[in-house]
Amino acid sequence: MFEVLPRLPADPILGLSAAYREDTNPNKIDLGVGVYKDEQGNTPILDSVAEAQKILLNEETSKTYITPQGVQGYIDGMLGLLLGKGHPVLVADRVAAVQAPGGCGALRILAELINRCQEGATVWVSDPTWANHIPLMESAGLKIEKYPYFDKATGGINFDAMAESLKANAKKGDIVLLHGCCHNPTGADLTKEQWHTVLEIAQSTGFTPFVDTAYQGFGDGLEEDAYGLRLLAENLPEMLIAASCSKNFGLYRERVGLAVIITNDSATRGILQSQIQSVARGSYSMPPSYGGALVNIILNSEELNQKWQNEVAAMRNRMQDLRVLLVDKLNEKGASTDFSFVTKQKGMFSFLCISPEQVQRMRNEHSVYFVDSSRVNIAGISKSNVDRLAEALVSVL
Ligand SMILES: Cc1ncc(COP(=O)(O)O)c(C=O)c1O
Structure with missing residues:
Protein backbone atom coordinates (compact mmCIF):
# COMPACT_ATOMS: atom_id res chain seq x y z
CA MET A 1 0.00 0.00 0.00
CA PHE A 2 2.85 2.44 0.69
CA GLU A 3 3.95 2.64 -2.96
CA VAL A 4 1.28 5.27 -3.66
CA LEU A 5 3.11 7.85 -1.55
CA PRO A 6 5.79 10.07 -3.16
CA ARG A 7 8.90 11.22 -1.28
CA LEU A 8 8.45 14.76 0.00
CA PRO A 9 11.14 17.46 -0.26
CA ALA A 10 13.26 17.91 2.88
CA ASP A 11 12.23 20.69 5.27
CA PRO A 12 14.33 23.70 4.17
CA ILE A 13 15.32 24.60 7.76
CA LEU A 14 16.46 21.05 8.54
CA GLY A 15 18.35 20.93 5.24
CA LEU A 16 20.06 24.17 6.18
CA SER A 17 21.10 22.74 9.58
CA ALA A 18 22.57 19.69 7.85
CA ALA A 19 24.53 21.90 5.41
CA TYR A 20 25.81 23.95 8.36
CA ARG A 21 26.96 20.84 10.24
CA GLU A 22 28.85 19.61 7.16
CA ASP A 23 30.60 22.95 6.54
CA THR A 24 34.22 22.65 7.69
CA ASN A 25 34.87 26.42 7.91
CA PRO A 26 35.79 27.03 11.60
CA ASN A 27 34.22 30.50 11.41
CA LYS A 28 30.83 29.38 10.07
CA ILE A 29 27.78 31.18 11.46
CA ASP A 30 24.33 29.63 11.98
CA LEU A 31 21.43 32.08 11.90
CA GLY A 32 18.91 29.50 10.71
CA VAL A 33 17.00 27.42 13.26
CA GLY A 34 14.75 29.37 15.63
CA VAL A 35 16.19 28.57 19.04
CA TYR A 36 17.67 31.05 21.50
CA LYS A 37 21.44 30.91 21.78
CA ASP A 38 23.78 32.51 24.29
CA GLU A 39 27.07 34.29 23.54
CA GLN A 40 28.81 30.90 23.24
CA GLY A 41 26.22 29.60 20.78
CA ASN A 42 24.61 27.24 23.33
CA THR A 43 20.92 26.83 24.14
CA PRO A 44 21.23 26.38 27.89
CA ILE A 45 18.70 25.07 30.44
CA LEU A 46 17.51 28.15 32.33
CA ASP A 47 18.57 28.23 36.01
CA SER A 48 14.93 28.57 37.07
CA VAL A 49 14.10 25.45 35.04
CA ALA A 50 17.08 23.53 36.48
CA GLU A 51 15.88 24.33 40.00
CA ALA A 52 12.31 23.36 39.17
CA GLN A 53 13.62 20.03 37.82
CA LYS A 54 15.25 19.28 41.19
CA ILE A 55 12.01 20.09 43.01
CA LEU A 56 10.00 17.93 40.63
CA LEU A 57 12.40 15.01 41.01
CA ASN A 58 11.85 15.07 44.78
CA GLU A 59 8.11 15.66 44.66
CA GLU A 60 6.87 13.51 41.80
CA THR A 61 5.56 10.21 43.11
CA SER A 62 3.86 8.69 40.07
CA LYS A 63 4.01 8.52 36.31
CA THR A 64 0.37 7.64 35.90
CA SER A 301 6.83 30.05 43.33
CA GLU A 302 7.56 33.71 44.04
CA GLU A 303 11.31 33.14 44.12
CA LEU A 304 11.57 30.98 40.99
CA ASN A 305 9.14 33.20 39.12
CA GLN A 306 11.35 36.21 39.81
CA LYS A 307 14.43 34.27 38.77
CA TRP A 308 12.72 33.22 35.53
CA GLN A 309 11.58 36.78 34.78
CA ASN A 310 15.17 37.96 35.21
CA GLU A 311 16.36 35.26 32.82
CA VAL A 312 13.74 36.26 30.22
CA ALA A 313 14.82 39.89 30.59
CA ALA A 314 18.47 38.89 30.09
CA MET A 315 17.60 37.01 26.85
CA ARG A 316 15.49 39.94 25.62
CA ASN A 317 18.16 42.53 26.41
CA ARG A 318 20.88 40.47 24.78
CA MET A 319 18.89 40.24 21.53
CA GLN A 320 18.08 43.96 21.58
CA ASP A 321 21.77 44.78 22.13
CA LEU A 322 22.74 42.48 19.25
CA ARG A 323 20.33 44.27 16.92
CA VAL A 324 22.00 47.60 17.71
CA LEU A 325 25.48 46.08 17.46
CA LEU A 326 24.78 44.54 14.04
CA VAL A 327 23.47 47.80 12.61
CA ASP A 328 26.43 49.74 14.06
CA LYS A 329 28.87 47.27 12.52
CA LEU A 330 27.09 47.41 9.15
CA ASN A 331 27.35 51.21 9.15
CA GLU A 332 30.98 51.05 10.26
CA LYS A 333 31.81 48.69 7.37
CA GLY A 334 30.12 51.00 4.87
CA ALA A 335 26.85 49.19 4.10
CA SER A 336 25.13 50.77 1.12
CA THR A 337 21.69 49.89 2.53
CA ASP A 338 20.06 51.42 5.61
CA PHE A 339 19.51 48.54 8.05
CA SER A 340 18.23 50.68 10.91
CA PHE A 341 14.86 48.89 10.67
CA VAL A 342 16.54 45.89 12.36
CA THR A 343 16.74 47.84 15.63
CA LYS A 344 13.01 48.55 15.52
CA GLN A 345 12.03 44.92 15.00
CA LYS A 346 11.29 42.70 17.98
CA GLY A 347 12.20 39.28 19.27
CA MET A 348 14.32 36.55 17.85
CA PHE A 349 13.91 37.16 14.11
CA SER A 350 14.50 39.80 11.48
CA PHE A 351 14.06 39.89 7.77
CA LEU A 352 17.25 41.40 6.31
CA CYS A 353 15.37 42.12 3.07
CA ILE A 354 18.13 40.79 0.81
CA SER A 355 17.47 38.57 -2.23
CA PRO A 356 17.61 34.76 -2.24
CA GLU A 357 20.69 35.06 -4.48
CA GLN A 358 22.42 37.21 -1.86
CA VAL A 359 21.41 34.70 0.84
CA GLN A 360 23.01 31.93 -1.29
CA ARG A 361 26.21 33.96 -1.58
CA MET A 362 26.27 34.45 2.20
CA ARG A 363 26.16 30.66 2.49
CA ASN A 364 28.52 29.69 -0.33
CA GLU A 365 31.12 32.45 -0.03
CA HIS A 366 31.01 33.22 3.71
CA SER A 367 29.59 30.12 5.49
CA VAL A 368 26.80 32.21 6.99
CA TYR A 369 23.61 30.14 7.07
CA PHE A 370 20.05 31.44 7.05
CA VAL A 371 16.86 30.75 5.09
CA ASP A 372 16.26 32.09 1.59
CA SER A 373 13.57 34.50 2.77
CA SER A 374 16.46 36.37 4.51
CA ARG A 375 15.08 35.64 7.99
CA VAL A 376 17.91 35.60 10.51
CA ASN A 377 17.93 34.35 14.09
CA ILE A 378 19.27 37.39 15.95
CA ALA A 379 20.28 35.19 18.90
CA GLY A 380 22.76 33.40 16.62
CA ILE A 381 24.82 36.61 16.41
CA SER A 382 27.53 37.12 19.03
CA LYS A 383 30.18 39.71 19.85
CA SER A 384 32.73 37.33 18.37
CA ASN A 385 31.02 36.77 15.00
CA VAL A 386 29.31 40.12 14.37
CA ASP A 387 32.29 41.69 12.54
CA ARG A 388 32.54 38.77 10.15
CA LEU A 389 28.79 38.77 9.64
CA ALA A 390 28.67 42.49 8.86
CA GLU A 391 31.64 42.24 6.46
CA ALA A 392 30.01 39.31 4.65
CA LEU A 393 26.70 41.17 4.36
CA VAL A 394 28.34 44.32 3.03
CA SER A 395 30.20 42.25 0.44
CA VAL A 396 26.99 40.73 -1.01
CA LEU A 397 24.92 43.91 -1.06
C1 LIG B 1 5.12 31.82 15.51
C2 LIG B 1 5.30 30.50 16.18
N1 LIG B 1 4.24 29.88 16.67
C3 LIG B 1 4.33 28.70 17.29
C4 LIG B 1 5.53 28.06 17.42
C5 LIG B 1 5.48 26.72 18.07
O1 LIG B 1 6.47 26.34 18.88
P1 LIG B 1 6.52 24.98 19.64
O2 LIG B 1 5.56 24.01 19.01
O3 LIG B 1 7.91 24.53 19.51
O4 LIG B 1 6.13 25.26 21.04
C6 LIG B 1 6.69 28.66 16.91
C7 LIG B 1 7.99 28.01 16.98
O5 LIG B 1 8.93 28.30 16.31
C8 LIG B 1 6.57 29.91 16.28
O6 LIG B 1 7.62 30.56 15.78
Missing part, protein backbone atom coordinates in the same frame (compact mmCIF):
# COMPACT_ATOMS: atom_id res chain seq x y z
CA TYR A 65 -1.58 9.42 33.16
CA ILE A 66 -2.62 13.02 33.58
CA THR A 67 -5.99 14.16 32.18
CA PRO A 68 -6.56 15.40 28.59
CA GLN A 69 -6.90 18.87 30.11
CA GLY A 70 -3.38 18.79 31.59
CA VAL A 71 -1.92 20.12 34.85
CA GLN A 72 -4.41 22.59 36.34
CA GLY A 73 -1.74 24.67 38.16
CA TYR A 74 0.10 25.05 34.84
CA ILE A 75 -3.08 26.13 33.04
CA ASP A 76 -3.95 28.70 35.72
CA GLY A 77 -0.37 30.02 35.85
CA MET A 78 -0.24 30.39 32.07
CA LEU A 79 -3.64 32.09 31.89
CA GLY A 80 -2.34 34.60 34.45
CA LEU A 81 0.76 35.18 32.36
CA LEU A 82 -1.15 35.58 29.09
CA LEU A 83 -4.22 37.48 30.19
CA GLY A 84 -3.00 39.04 33.45
CA LYS A 85 -4.34 37.87 36.81
CA GLY A 86 -7.96 38.96 37.30
CA HIS A 87 -8.60 39.73 33.59
CA PRO A 88 -12.36 40.27 33.09
CA VAL A 89 -12.73 37.11 30.97
CA LEU A 90 -11.20 35.03 33.77
CA VAL A 91 -13.46 36.64 36.37
CA ALA A 92 -16.48 36.00 34.13
CA ASP A 93 -15.48 32.33 33.72
CA ARG A 94 -15.38 32.64 29.93
CA VAL A 95 -12.07 30.83 29.34
CA ALA A 96 -11.70 27.19 28.26
CA ALA A 97 -8.12 25.91 28.11
CA VAL A 98 -6.03 22.76 27.79
CA GLN A 99 -2.33 22.12 28.14
CA ALA A 100 -1.04 21.14 24.70
CA PRO A 101 2.12 19.53 23.28
CA GLY A 102 3.91 22.76 22.40
CA GLY A 103 2.60 25.78 20.55
CA CYS A 104 2.20 23.55 17.48
CA GLY A 105 -0.03 21.17 19.43
CA ALA A 106 -2.12 24.13 20.60
CA LEU A 107 -2.41 25.55 17.07
CA ARG A 108 -3.39 22.19 15.64
CA ILE A 109 -6.08 21.29 18.19
CA LEU A 110 -7.58 24.78 17.98
CA ALA A 111 -7.63 24.42 14.20
CA GLU A 112 -9.51 21.14 14.61
CA LEU A 113 -11.92 22.79 17.00
CA ILE A 114 -12.57 25.58 14.46
CA ASN A 115 -13.22 22.90 11.84
CA ARG A 116 -15.77 21.26 14.17
CA CYS A 117 -17.58 24.63 14.42
CA GLN A 118 -17.41 25.39 10.72
CA GLU A 119 -15.99 22.85 8.31
CA GLY A 120 -13.40 24.31 5.93
CA ALA A 121 -13.46 27.74 7.60
CA THR A 122 -11.09 30.36 6.17
CA VAL A 123 -8.04 31.38 8.19
CA TRP A 124 -6.40 34.67 7.17
CA VAL A 125 -2.65 34.64 7.81
CA SER A 126 -0.11 37.44 7.46
CA ASP A 127 2.02 37.54 4.30
CA PRO A 128 4.50 36.21 5.25
CA THR A 129 3.80 34.11 8.30
CA TRP A 130 5.64 31.34 10.14
CA ALA A 131 5.83 28.58 7.51
CA ASN A 132 4.32 25.91 9.76
CA HIS A 133 1.10 27.86 10.31
CA ILE A 134 -0.10 26.79 6.88
CA PRO A 135 0.22 22.97 7.23
CA LEU A 136 -1.04 23.17 10.83
CA MET A 137 -4.25 24.85 9.67
CA GLU A 138 -4.68 23.01 6.37
CA SER A 139 -4.17 19.56 7.84
CA ALA A 140 -7.13 20.24 10.13
CA GLY A 141 -9.27 20.97 7.05
CA LEU A 142 -9.14 24.78 7.14
CA LYS A 143 -8.59 27.02 4.13
CA ILE A 144 -5.74 29.56 4.05
CA GLU A 145 -5.96 33.11 2.69
CA LYS A 146 -3.32 35.82 3.13
CA TYR A 147 -3.51 39.45 4.19
CA PRO A 148 -0.70 41.89 3.31
CA TYR A 149 1.67 42.50 6.21
CA PHE A 150 5.36 43.15 5.67
CA ASP A 151 6.72 46.06 3.67
CA LYS A 152 10.19 45.24 2.36
CA ALA A 153 10.78 48.88 1.45
CA THR A 154 10.59 50.02 5.10
CA GLY A 155 11.29 46.81 7.04
CA GLY A 156 8.02 47.50 8.88
CA ILE A 157 4.35 46.67 8.47
CA ASN A 158 2.25 47.98 5.62
CA PHE A 159 -0.57 48.53 8.08
CA ASP A 160 -2.86 50.44 5.72
CA ALA A 161 -2.84 47.52 3.29
CA MET A 162 -3.39 45.03 6.12
CA ALA A 163 -6.31 46.98 7.56
CA GLU A 164 -7.90 47.53 4.13
CA SER A 165 -7.62 43.87 3.25
CA LEU A 166 -9.13 42.67 6.54
CA LYS A 167 -11.95 45.19 6.28
CA ALA A 168 -12.76 44.16 2.72
CA ASN A 169 -12.27 40.41 2.95
CA ALA A 170 -12.50 38.93 6.45
CA LYS A 171 -16.10 38.01 7.22
CA LYS A 172 -17.98 36.76 10.25
CA GLY A 173 -17.05 33.10 10.63
CA ASP A 174 -13.53 33.71 9.26
CA ILE A 175 -10.51 33.42 11.51
CA VAL A 176 -7.67 35.97 11.46
CA LEU A 177 -4.37 34.59 12.72
CA LEU A 178 -2.25 37.27 14.43
CA HIS A 179 1.17 37.00 16.07
CA GLY A 180 0.87 38.16 19.68
CA CYS A 181 4.40 39.63 19.59
CA CYS A 182 7.80 39.13 17.93
CA HIS A 183 6.35 38.28 14.52
CA ASN A 184 8.00 35.24 12.98
CA PRO A 185 9.61 35.59 10.43
CA THR A 186 9.77 39.39 10.10
CA GLY A 187 10.22 40.78 13.65
CA ALA A 188 7.78 43.56 12.67
CA ASP A 189 5.08 43.96 15.32
CA LEU A 190 1.80 45.86 15.54
CA THR A 191 1.92 49.04 17.63
CA LYS A 192 -0.64 49.57 20.42
CA GLU A 193 -2.57 51.90 18.16
CA GLN A 194 -2.61 49.31 15.38
CA TRP A 195 -3.92 46.65 17.78
CA HIS A 196 -6.80 49.05 18.55
CA THR A 197 -7.54 49.35 14.84
CA VAL A 198 -7.48 45.54 14.47
CA LEU A 199 -9.97 45.38 17.35
CA GLU A 200 -12.26 47.89 15.61
CA ILE A 201 -12.11 45.89 12.37
CA ALA A 202 -12.92 42.67 14.26
CA GLN A 203 -15.87 44.44 15.87
CA SER A 204 -17.17 45.75 12.58
CA THR A 205 -16.63 42.65 10.41
CA GLY A 206 -17.24 39.97 13.06
CA PHE A 207 -14.13 37.89 12.29
CA THR A 208 -12.67 35.81 15.12
CA PRO A 209 -9.04 36.55 16.05
CA PHE A 210 -6.67 33.66 16.68
CA VAL A 211 -3.56 34.95 18.45
CA ASP A 212 -0.40 32.83 18.32
CA THR A 213 1.99 33.87 21.07
CA ALA A 214 5.27 31.99 21.07
CA TYR A 215 7.72 34.66 22.27
CA GLN A 216 6.10 36.45 25.22
CA GLY A 217 8.82 38.39 27.03
CA PHE A 218 11.22 38.50 24.06
CA GLY A 219 9.87 41.78 22.64
CA ASP A 220 9.30 44.60 25.12
CA GLY A 221 8.53 42.62 28.30
CA LEU A 222 6.19 39.93 29.61
CA GLU A 223 3.34 42.36 30.26
CA GLU A 224 3.96 44.61 27.27
CA ASP A 225 4.04 41.67 24.84
CA ALA A 226 0.55 40.60 25.93
CA TYR A 227 -1.00 44.01 25.19
CA GLY A 228 -2.70 43.05 21.93
CA LEU A 229 -4.13 39.75 23.03
CA ARG A 230 -5.41 41.21 26.32
CA LEU A 231 -7.06 44.07 24.45
CA LEU A 232 -8.86 41.73 22.05
CA ALA A 233 -9.84 39.37 24.89
CA GLU A 234 -11.36 42.21 26.86
CA ASN A 235 -13.40 43.66 24.02
CA LEU A 236 -14.53 40.78 21.84
CA PRO A 237 -17.04 38.03 22.57
CA GLU A 238 -14.89 35.20 21.21
CA MET A 239 -11.26 34.51 20.38
CA LEU A 240 -8.60 31.80 20.35
CA ILE A 241 -5.05 31.85 21.72
CA ALA A 242 -2.20 29.37 21.15
CA ALA A 243 0.74 29.84 23.52
CA SER A 244 4.14 28.18 23.62
CA CYS A 245 6.69 27.84 26.45
CA SER A 246 9.38 26.60 24.08
CA LYS A 247 11.28 29.87 23.79
CA ASN A 248 10.62 31.91 26.94
CA PHE A 249 11.15 28.90 29.26
CA GLY A 250 13.70 27.26 26.92
CA LEU A 251 11.63 24.05 27.11
CA TYR A 252 11.64 23.27 23.38
CA ARG A 253 11.88 19.47 23.49
CA GLU A 254 9.53 19.08 26.43
CA ARG A 255 6.60 20.27 24.25
CA VAL A 256 4.76 22.73 26.46
CA GLY A 257 1.92 24.85 25.13
CA LEU A 258 -1.57 26.04 25.94
CA ALA A 259 -4.73 26.15 23.81
CA VAL A 260 -7.19 28.81 24.96
CA ILE A 261 -10.73 29.58 23.82
CA ILE A 262 -12.53 32.69 25.03
CA THR A 263 -16.27 32.22 24.81
CA ASN A 264 -19.29 34.45 24.90
CA ASP A 265 -20.44 33.37 28.34
CA SER A 266 -19.76 30.93 31.12
CA ALA A 267 -22.29 28.32 29.91
CA THR A 268 -20.61 28.13 26.50
CA ARG A 269 -17.24 27.83 28.23
CA GLY A 270 -18.26 24.45 29.67
CA ILE A 271 -19.30 23.21 26.23
CA LEU A 272 -16.05 24.38 24.61
CA GLN A 273 -13.98 22.85 27.42
CA SER A 274 -15.61 19.47 26.71
CA GLN A 275 -15.08 19.90 22.95
CA ILE A 276 -11.40 20.85 23.12
CA GLN A 277 -10.72 17.98 25.53
CA SER A 278 -12.39 15.60 23.10
CA VAL A 279 -10.21 16.95 20.25
CA ALA A 280 -7.15 16.28 22.42
CA ARG A 281 -8.40 12.81 23.41
CA GLY A 282 -8.96 11.90 19.77
CA SER A 283 -5.46 13.00 18.83
CA TYR A 284 -2.70 12.47 21.41
CA SER A 285 -5.01 11.64 24.35
CA MET A 286 -3.20 13.68 26.99
CA PRO A 287 -0.28 16.10 26.85
CA PRO A 288 3.21 15.26 28.13
CA SER A 289 3.30 16.23 31.79
CA TYR A 290 6.95 17.00 32.52
CA GLY A 291 7.43 20.46 30.97
CA GLY A 292 4.07 21.72 32.19
CA ALA A 293 4.93 20.50 35.68
CA LEU A 294 8.15 22.58 35.58
CA VAL A 295 6.32 25.72 34.40
CA ASN A 296 3.72 25.11 37.12
CA ILE A 297 6.48 25.06 39.77
CA ILE A 298 8.12 28.22 38.39
CA LEU A 299 4.99 30.30 37.94
CA ASN A 300 3.64 29.37 41.34
